[in-house]
Amino acid sequence: MMGARSRRIWHRIKPQTFLVYLGALLLLLWTLAPAYWLLASAISPSHELVAYPPHWFPDNPTLERLQAIIGSKMLRASSMQTMAAPAAFFRRAILNSAIVASTTTLLCLGLGSLAGYAFARLRFPGRGFLLILPLALQMLPPIALVIPLYSLVQALGLIDTLAGLILVYPSFLLVYVVWVMTGYFQNIPEELEDAARVDGCSRLGAFFRIVVPLSTPAFFSTGLLTFLLAWDEFLYALVLTSARAKTLPVAVGEFSTQFGIDYGMMMAGGLLASVPPVIIALLFQPLLVRGLTTGSIKG
């Protein structure tokens, strides 16, 4: 009976369905294979990395590199030492990235939601202009601004400090927050606020007591996206930091010396730098998707 039934199912599978599954399989391969190689390279011993025929699955996986980075210790093998030296500073970079990305996010959410509220609720001269102009401005690429911003940060004495980065990062994040929050606030019925104001709340009071709690999902999804974008930033970090405030994207590149690159260490560092954003992306995927599609301002 089972045989007949499965045959019947087999007959019922249309070629189109088959194509869909084939497509999904290819898509999965395309998505996962490079990511898998990042992981495998990080834990393969050096000689297995370059071996042919390739060791797609390392025979003797090693956590040595990851330990070197997380434990901030130097690998003692004579020749690995130069390559491993930055490992000692990688942990600091992880901390820096976390601080910079989260503080920038909070800063942008705070300032951006205030402005967003004004744009969503209040009528004032110049509203359209003030809403649109920054939209154009924030499209200016970092390379067009980095030299003057270097002078600015230098003048403030903030070169190679986390504060310097936190000051500069809103330049490409703030407008996004303002726009998404404006859109979100507009969809909250004004009557709710009116009711609170009748009860004696100030405008700002109503904002904090009514609008902000209702907007928690928007804050969260916008915040996640802002965090990821700040985590990813490279050029400003490259130019504005040198040692103490170095962030992860810059630190990943440091596993290279005058004479070349240690791909194993780079992959190990890259793996660690990818873990937080990947976890966020997979855990909060629906939220992020909503943030990305409603706010198609910055990718």
Next chain:
Amino acid sequence: MRVRGLQGSSPISWKGRPPEFRREARFAYALIMPSLLLMVGLIVVPFFYAFWISLHRVNFLFPGRPFIGLENYVHMTTNQDFWASVGRTIYFTAVSVVTQTVLGIAIAQLLNKPFRGRIIVRTLLLLPWAIPTVVNGTLWRWILDGSTGALNHLLLQLGLIKHNVIWLGRPFLAMNMVILGDSWRMLPLYVIMFLAGLQAIPEDLYDAARVDGATSWDCFRYVTLPFLRPVILVVLILRTLQTFRVFDIIYVMTRGGPANGTMVITFLTYFTTFKFQNFGYGAALAFFIGITTLGMAWVYIRTLRGREEAL
């Protein structure tokens, strides 16, 4: 992005307004002020400062810092390297955006069909986008390594090639490989946007079309595409703007090489400034990039506005 008030409604003016209106406006400015100050301080002022620098000769080989007017711009527009890098930037942008859009629509179509495990595929889809750009570039540089990279090893093992291909060793090939690496990370973004667009199409439209005997292609051509058009437009312009500024992945994968094959305009600016210490000329290049971006941003905003009015 749906923000009301984008459409060119008649400007609000101060005249003949009651005091409550003034109070509301002042309150609004107070709320906006911190953000506005940051934007002005971090973008407007630096942008014009870059322009100011670009009117001077700031080059360590020559003493002083004389005002030279538009000489840097004359040098730029008559310089072959500059136009070559503009051409490369256009190539990179066009090929990336078009392939990614086409593939993005195709994948979105696929993921819009019901099949078992779709939720898993949709969730994992975002994975490449989450990997930081710099890590992505390093990863692809490693995969594409000419002698011990995974791609060569795989193709050798499958018997598809007999000798290593030097993916990043030839100018044109290297450019396309950078596009490949960029696409891996950016495709999910397109898919997400298009998927959102597809999900907004009412299912009964397809049913009606099928009743009328439409083929799948007809459905795509006469139902899907027209509905998707505004999304496609926004995605195209937006991604053009973002791709035009490509820097990080070039810095990590090729540093402009080989034989300047991937020397796009942003990277030329970086080299001119920090490698050659020609700050005046570098600022001119930066200003050119800025003005071009603003032009494109203007087109983008016009499009958004048009869309708002249509809604």
Next chain:
Amino acid sequence: MSHLPIGSDHRAWLHTLVLSALLLSLVTAACAPTPTPEPTQPKPKTLTLLLPVDWRPVVDWIAPQWKEETGIDLEIISLAYDEVHDKIVSSARGGADVDIVYVDTIWPAEFAKAGFLIPVDKYVTEEMRKGIAKPLFDQLVWDGKLWAFPFNNQSKWLFYNKEILEKAGYDHPPRTWEEMEEMSRTMMEKGLVKYGTAWGWAQAEGLICDVTLFLYGFGGRWRDEKGNWVFNDEAGQKMLQWMVNSIGPDGWADPASTSLNDRTVLNPFLVGDTAFVLNWAFAWGLIQDPKESKVVDKVGIALIPASEESGLVSSSVTGGGGWGILTNSDTPELAAKLLQRFMSREVQVQALDLQQNMPVWTEMYSDPEILKAYPHFKAMGPQFQYAHFRPVLPWYSEWSLQAQVEIQAALTGAKTPQQALDDLAEWSTQKSKEYGY
């Protein structure tokens, strides 16, 4: 949150202010891990050094002793080699608080011309003048002044796999390029290697290093005594044609060479896929590390060949560097004192132990104790006298990039060797006229 009906503008301003202050305090809190010195206390004396990570272990080793002796902290900013030049530029121009920088052999002219460095002639002791070979100083001289203390004696060598050569029936390393080609072809035919060698010819400074040693090895040179660019003569063309042929369809070197650098060329060599490799001193550490290498104790070091026609014994390229003092420094005397310490024999021994750094003191190459620990020195020593400089120019970075592009155009077949060299020569001549160097 107040329940009073506060709609007044002042209150709104206040709220915004408070919120901003709150966020700003967050920013400041975030800076806590980067402690700034208390303004009330006298600033503790520190010296800040900016260097490629390559030198970090050595400086890390000195720092505690130096602190104990002088009470002065060393702050070390270490970067990927590729970023050091750009960071020195931004630090020096921005007036950053950096005292000492590592100066690669190709940078002194640029940094001196830009006014980044102070001359260090007066800090060089008589002992150094006598004990260190003159070429090591010469590569850091520009405009008649010395801009850095020579620290790193670097040159390229020919490393060869003795075992493979023996199997192929050779009992000696090649003496000319032609002989190396012939050996390689034999070994490839016998299936002993994939390729004779892999060159590090990616678009990077390493390419110019190799072109320099090839150019001189074929009897050519970059510029004549009057400073004219003459590398596109017959010798230069032969040289580049030979380079192109080696990785061509009928070549004997890895065609992937145009995407390899000095580190990645070692990968095939370390697993025995190639029999020869041109490389710097650091390669020895990797070759002898059983974790990285399958060719431990099977490798010999020889003089880099020259072309048969040139009749030269050998030709190599210098690649060292030294330590310079930024004009930014408030305490140049103190910085110089530290650098004199760097030059000491004791530190040179450490650098050798930690980094395979070739010492600058001539006597160390004949010291029995060092030779016992580093027997390969005997083979390495003779190469230095055949090492050439890359062009000495304040605008070297710009020149080097153009040269890389033109040479790669020839290597990838986009231009004929002659066309590439002529184009580069014409461009160089025109730029030299424009810049005056």
